Amino acid sequence: RALLLGDLNALSPLDPYPPELALRLQAAHIDKYGHPPRMEVLPLLTAVGWVDLLARARAGSPSPRWVTAVRGGGLVHARTDYALASPLLAERLVGAEVLDCQGASDH
Numbered sequence: 001r002a003l004l005l006g007d008l009n010a011l012s013p014l015d016p017y018p019p020e021l022a023l024r025l026q027a028a029h030i031d032k033y034g035h036p037p038r039m040e041v042l043p044l045l046t047a048v049g050w051v052d053l054l055a056r057a058r059a060g061s062p063s064p065r066w067v068t069a070v071r072g073g074g075l076v077h078a079r080t081d082y083a084l085a086s087p088l089l090a091e092r093l094v095g096a097e098v099l100d101c102q103g104a105s106d107h
Contacts, residue, residue, distance in 0.1 A: 001089040004050060007081050010041035014055045015066055015079050028072020042082075051090035053083045054098065065098040 011017065011033055018024070022036045033039075042052060054066065068081040083096060 002086040003089065004045075004084040005082070008041060009080050010082075011037055011039045011078060011080070012042040012052065012055070012082075013039045014042070014052065017078075021076075024072070024075045028075040030071055030076060045084060049087055050084040051087060053085055053090065053093055053096040054079070056090060056093055057096035065100070068098055 009032060017037075025031075025033060025037060026035060046052060058066070066079050067077040068079045070077055079098070085093070
């Protein structure tokens, strides 16, 4: 059983990004995800067995809370912080959500 927690600075294709995400990133001068934005990190991690706990918890009923970072003056809402688990531990998942910490941190 293992957990991988942290700011991966990666975007997941499972999150509900708007079709104009690339334009929003450019307007906000955010380059770290590439142009167009690259989203291969999470699929690579899940391909080797890691389970995205937020995606698992909201399967079938998307949570309105998935954003962990707001950048570029509010132009870009993203999830770059993740809680991933090994399959054995993910089986025990009761729930997962993103909490609003009133801007105290994006982690």
